[in-house]
Amino acid sequence: MSAPLFTVINTFTLKNPADAEEFERRFLDHVQWMRRQEGFQAHQAVRATEESAVYVNLGWWTTPQDFQRVLASETFQAHAKEFHQVVDVEADPSLSVLRVDAADAAAVAAGERPLVVIERFTVTGDTEPFEAAYRAYAEVAAGADGFGHTDLAKSLKRPGGYTAATRWSGEAARESARATPEYAALLALATPVALATAPVAGNRAPAEPARRG
Known part of the structure; x- marks a missing residue:
């Protein structure tokens, strides 16, 4: 690895556990779009086994600038607005x-x-x-x-x-x-x-x- 990958670690907590299927559907649609963006490397989404309302996603990007550009896009902001209807989000940007x-x-x-x-x-x-x-x-x-x-x-x-x-x-x-x-x-x-x-x-x-x- 020539330079540290920018790692976005998001923890999603369902506001209503009954919305798990809806959240996963929206999230997977969002990821399909993210995979086409410049600088996106990979991601891994997981769900807590004992706290089923909690999901964690690790997303890897070539540079922070790549992610910030996507973050500022209208499409990303629209997706984020949808997410906030069903989950609380805690972001932990990392390297x-x-x-x-x-x-x-x-x-x-x-x-x-x-x-x-x-x-x-x-x-x-x-x-x-x-x-x-x-x-x-x-x-x-x-x-x-x-x-x-x-x-x-x-x-x-x-x-x-x-x-x-x-x-x-x-x-x-x-x-x-x-x-x-x-x-x-x-x-x-x-x-x-x-x-x-x-x-x-x-x-x-x-x-x-x-x-x-």
């Missing part, structure tokens, strides 16, 4: 710090329901040790059974704030990774607020960058 894939993606176990864990960390003081510890943990996790991929992004809004999104084959694989010394070292630096989710839509793998000019 990618680390992206790690499984050592052998084809070997990821598929026997359980896929699980995406969203972890929000707040680091006080120097953030470099935390980033190094997360990298060490991710490198170990990448070789474990059931690991799919992980992304770590640093918030541009929350001082010391980070968000990690990690895909597992299921809860057993996640718990195995949490038992490693590398994860314990990570927890010694910052305790995450974790949200277990299930995939809804999207493909985390980056798309081909859009041409300019």
